[in-house]
Amino acid sequence: MELTRPKPADAQAIHALIAELDTIVVGRPDSTLDDIADLLVDPDFDPATDGWLCYEDGRLTGFGQAMRKGRSDEVMLDVRARTTAAAEALWERVLGRFTGVTAEIGVYAQDAAQREAVESRGFTYATTFHRMRIDHHEQPEVVFLPGVTVEAGAWDKESMLRDVHDVLERGFAEHFGAYERTYDEWYESRAASSSTDWGQMLLARLHGKPAAALMGTDNFVPDENCGYVQRLAVLPEHRGRGLGKLLLSRAFAADFRRGRVGTILDVDTNNVTPALGLYTSMGMRPYMALDIWRARL
DSSP, X not given: OEEEOOXXXXXXXXXXXXXXHHHHHHXXXXXXXXXXXXXXXXXXXXXXXXXXXXXXTTEXXXXXXXXXXXXXXXXXXXXXXXXXXXXXXXXXXXXXXXSSSEEEEEEETTOHHHHHHHHTTTOEEEEEEEEEEEEOSSOOOOOOOTTEEEEEOOTTOHHHHHHHHHHHHHHTTTSTTXXXXXHHHHHHHHHHOTTEEEEEEEEEEETTEEEEEEXXXXXXXXXXOEEEEEEEEEOGGGTTSSHHHHHHHHHHHHHHHTTOSEEEEEEETTOSSOHHHHHHHTTOEEEEEEEEEEEEO
């Protein structure tokens, strides 16, 4: 067995490994080559300290990562392995990467083997994220509200993007797994991702003041030709006025115009806002569940 550090050139081999394992559990790959390539250059991920590849007889049999969430005391872990030996070696290194932190790992609801692996290492269930989708068979209806204007982003609209960042930070402050990022940290992370399309950043202003924001990306374009709502936030003082529905309707309509067959998002079932009800009321349906497990290291 040989353990090495991942490099950008390893993205294709890592993707092939993860795609194979995903297919066994959920019936199809759940990430794209671009997702893996983006991970390996993510500003929060240092390949020299945060990632491992496991080879047995010259074959890649495992990938592990432990990545801190910005400057927080929370880290995201993952261990994906074809063999028991690779899994054991990677778990040892992943769990030893950080101390004095809260670690979390996502486990597909139907993945009994991975659930047993995390439980046996002291992780406890925290919440479930449901992946939801709506298919666009015709032009979606766009919602309008009195006093509300919507502006789309661009890479050079710094003032507008700062407002988007501020709304997302404040709107998600009470949500599970939220952590603080400065504007520069957020912008650097978005700029490093191949899925970023600044034009899919939407800012809703109520009587001229920022009230809600949506961050759409191209994460699901390569494999499903779908738009993706990565973040949707409404400031607490403006909730209950239909701003979330308004922005979501704009995203649906924009995806349809781009030729996307649908729109996807992930939602925490323990969301502090009634987001799940909003999404189902707009025709979205859940089709995959990812359980989040946590442990203090």
